[in-house]
Amino acid sequence: xxxxxxxxxxxxxxxxxxxxxxxxxxxxxxxxxxxxxxxxxxxxxxxxxxxxxxxxxxxxxxxxxxxxxxxxxxxxxxxxxxxxxxxxxxxxxxxxxxxxxxxxxxxxxxxxxxxxxxxxxxxxxxxxxxxxxxxxxxxxxxxxxxxxxxxxxxxxxxxxxxxxxxxxxxxxxxxxxxxxxxxxxxxxxxxxxxxxxxxxxxxxxxxxxxxxxxxxxxxxxxxxxxxxxxxxxxx
Amino acid sequence: xxxxxxxxxxxxxxxxxxxxxxxxxxxxxxxxxxxxxxxxxxxxxxxxxxxxxxxxxxxxxxxxxxxxxxxxxxxxxxxxxxxxxxxxxxxxxxxxxxxxxxxxxxxxxxxx
Numbered sequence: 001x002x003x004x005x006x007x008x009x010x011x012x013x014x015x016x017x018x019x020x021x022x023x024x025x026x027x028x029x030x031x032x033x034x035x036x037x038x039x040x041x042x043x044x045x046x047x048x049x050x051x052x053x054x055x056x057x058x059x060x061x062x063x064x065x066x067x068x069x070x071x072x073x074x075x076x077x078x079x080x081x082x083x084x085x086x087x088x089x090x091x092x093x094x095x096x097x098x099x100x101x102x103x104x105x106x107x108x109x110x111x112x113x114x115x116x117x118x119x120x121x122x123x124x125x126x127x128x129x130x131x132x133x134x135x136x137x138x139x140x141x142x143x144x145x146x147x148x149x150x151x152x153x154x155x156x157x158x159x160x161x162x163x164x165x166x167x168x169x170x171x172x173x174x175x176x177x178x179x180x181x182x183x184x185x186x187x188x189x190x191x192x193x194x195x196x197x198x199x200x201x202x203x204x205x206x207x208x209x210x211x212x213x214x215x216x217x218x219x220x221x222x223x224x225x226x227x228x229x230x231x232x233x234x235x
Numbered sequence: 236x237x238x239x240x241x242x243x244x245x246x247x248x249x250x251x252x253x254x255x256x257x258x259x260x261x262x263x264x265x266x267x268x269x270x271x272x273x274x275x276x277x278x279x280x281x282x283x284x285x286x287x288x289x290x291x292x293x294x295x296x297x298x299x300x301x302x303x304x305x306x307x308x309x310x311x312x313x314x315x316x317x318x319x320x321x322x323x324x325x326x327x328x329x330x331x332x333x334x335x336x337x338x339x340x341x342x343x344x345x346x347x
Contacts, residue, residue: 019298037297041304048308055309062302068292069299071243073264074250075289076296077271084276093344101336109328118320122313126324130332133303134262152307152314155300157325161333162297168330174337182340187332194296204293210336212265219260 005051011061018043035163037191073132073190076208079197083205086178094182094209101186101210102217105130106225111233120235125149127222129157131215132189139222154189161188162195178206185210239288242280246271 125145185207196207250263
């Protein structure tokens with residue numbers, strides 16, 4: 001039994017099964033909190049703990065599903081291409097709002113974590129939390145954070161954004177569809193973009209753009225922002 | 236279908252190549268996404284020769300995040316130690332980003 005539970009084919013089918021069940025749960029209950037990614041992760045973690053299956057064993061099997069993450073991000077180039085004309089017309093608007101969002105995001109997460117008494121390494125691990133994992137990990141390393149912690153926070157932020165992002169934007173009166181898509185990609189990277197793709201390819205395109213531009217800005221600016229903040233704050 | 240795979244994986248491979256040649260600090264997948272957009276724009280790739288697979292992949296993007304999300308179980312201890320600052324700072328900052336990006340974009344698209 002326990003060797004079967006460690007069989008990669010079982011792990012792959014189980015992951016598909018959990019995601020399918022999670023999708024059905026959301027369809028039937030219509031509760032946004034029951035996000036399929038969140039629900040499947042919880043089911044899988046509980047399952048692994050009950051049957052004492054190590055994460056490494058799960059990871060070995062689930063690699064094949066994770067493998068599709070990269071080509072799926074490449075595929076976002078299609079909706080992006082379809083919106084290229086619209087993007088070209090408002091390049092300046094996009095660059096300015098992305099820059100504002102990027103700086104506001106880094107400064108705010110660092111300030112709040114510091115005010116609440118988080119130790120230095122934790123504060124720095126949070127700084128790149130809004131961008132896609134590979135970029136976030138590099139930035140975290142560069143400024144002295146804990147990369148695996150960053151990776152966990154990045155995915156959690158993405159799930160939070162994809163659950164509440166559109167509701168929050170409605171509440172704070174961000175109504176324009178381009179602004180919404182862009183903000184979603186900026187705040188919640190590819191996980192948020194997966195939510196945008198479910199709404200429509202147009203939202204998906206601007207979300208993709210948000211995640212690209214914020215990813216680039218965050219990679220370049222974070223070390224300088226931390227350096228400037230260090231002039232006033234003792235980390 | 237095979238041709239579509241060649242295109243998507245080809246762009247990804249070019250992305251990997253660019254990263255290994257230049258030491259660029261960007262993920263190969265994002266470079267691949269930008270390359271695919273550029274190739275479509277230049278007309279080197281026709282939309283219909285990539286539409287099927289890219290629709291499938293992009294629509295199921297969320298599923299592909301599940302395995303890396305499960306990795307959180309390894310770091311529950313570090314997360315637990317600073318749970319409050321991590322949660323409040325992450326959520327607060329996410330709302331701030333949505334507001335700042337959205338508002339700035341809405342304001343300047345009317346003014347400029």
